[in-house]
Amino acid sequence: MNALKLNREEFDLFEEFIYRESGIRFNLVNECILQSHIFSLMKEKGIKEVYDYYKLVSSNKNCLEEFFENITTGLTKFFRTDSDFKILKEHVLPSLLKIKKRGDRIKIWCAGCSTGEEAYSIAMTCLETENIREENIKIFATDLSLNSVIIAKEGIYDIERMETVPKIYLKKYFDKLSDDKYSVKDIVRSLITFDYHNLIHKFNQYNIDIIFCRYVLIYFDNESVKLTVNRFYDILNRNGFLFIGHTESLFGLDTKFKFANLNNSIIYTKQ
Numbered sequence: 001m002n003a004l005k006l007n008r009e010e011f012d013l014f015e016e017f018i019y020r021e022s023g024i025r026f027n028l029v030n031e032c033i034l035q036s037h038i039f040s041l042m043k044e045k046g047i048k049e050v051y052d053y054y055k056l057v058s059s060n061k062n063c064l065e066e067f068f069e070n071i072t073t074g075l076t077k078f079f080r081t082d083s084d085f086k087i088l089k090e091h092v093l094p095s096l097l098k099i100k101k102r103g104d105r106i107k108i109w110c111a112g113c114s115t116g117e118e119a120y121s122i123a124m125t126c127l128e129t130e131n132i133r134e135e136n137i138k139i140f141a142t143d144l145s146l147n148s149v150i151i152a153k154e155g156i157y158d159i160e161r162m163e164t165v166p167k168i169y170l171k172k173y174f175d176k177l178s179d180d181k182y183s184v185k186d187i188v189r190s191l192i193t194f195d196y197h198n199l200i201h202k203f204n205q206y207n208i209d210i211i212f213c214r215y216v217l218i219y220f221d222n223e224s225v226k227l228t229v230n231r232f233y234d235i236l237n238r239n240g241f242l243f244i245g246h247t248e249s250l251f252g253l254d255t256k257f258k259f260a261n262l263n264n265s266i267i268y269t270k271q
């Protein structure tokens with residue numbers, strides 16, 4: 001094994017493989033992050049040669065999943081970029097309610113949901129919106145990291161993770177399990193179905209009204225962003241909405257989405 005550095009050929013091999021399997025593009029700027037993940041996984045498995053590890057991840061589904069757990073960052077928090085939740089409550093949900101028929105559900109997809117905080121924040125915001133009841137909402141929340149999906153489904157969080165939850169929601173939507181653990185109440189959980197999904201593949205749901213895909217596309221190159229965003233467009237209903245992260249943009253990608261800047265929140269609409 002080299003002195004913990006991938007040579008150019010090894011880097012290209014992994015870079016191409018990761019891109020093919022996930023749409024995530026590593027480049028020379030974040031090369032050392034990739035390197036350190038690969039070498040620590042090799043060490044864990046007692047593998048000495050980079051190519052042997054490559055053969056393992058490219059042929060074994062469990063090792064591939066474990067590899068993705070490591071190279072993706074699941075950084076998240078409750079009500080991250082809170083202006084998006086304000087827009088959801090004050091503009092997006094009311095405008096959808098106006099065009100929905102009685103009994104229709106609003107379908108939301110939280111794509112790249114990490115450990116669940118974003119999906120639960122969406123669910124709580126829906127429950128706090130005027131004229132919305134539990135039966136009006138269905139949320140699908142998916143991620144490439146199986147481990148994250150398991151944590152999300154469990155819905156139990158350490159007290160440090162609760163800092164960004166408004167006090168009033170903490171009381172209303174969480175059960176205190178112990179001094180340092182909180183569990184999401186059933187009324188919130190019941191709105192969400194968590195599942196594994198890799199965004200480079202088609203999603204099996206249609207007629208979605210709102211997609212949250214925030215701080216996920218940041219890891220993709222332009223081509224994968226365009227492919228993913230065009231798929232979003234196809235499965236969204238007319239008058240549907242797409243939220244992306246505030247550091248992300250569809251500018252110059254030639255998508256059919258219309259850009260709307262509402263109170264400093266960037267959202268895209270299908271019209």
Ligand SMILES: C[S@@+](CC[C@H](N)C(=O)[O-])C[C@H]1O[C@@H](n2cnc3c(N)ncnc32)[C@H](O)[C@@H]1O
Binds near residue numbers: 072112115
């Ligand atoms: C930085 S977190 C963002 C979490 C959440 N959306 C938020 O804004 O707080 C990025 C998430 O995207 C997921 N991800 C990365 N590539 C993905 C892909 N190809 N398909 C699905 N999820 C992916 C990662 O596993 C990670 O959980």
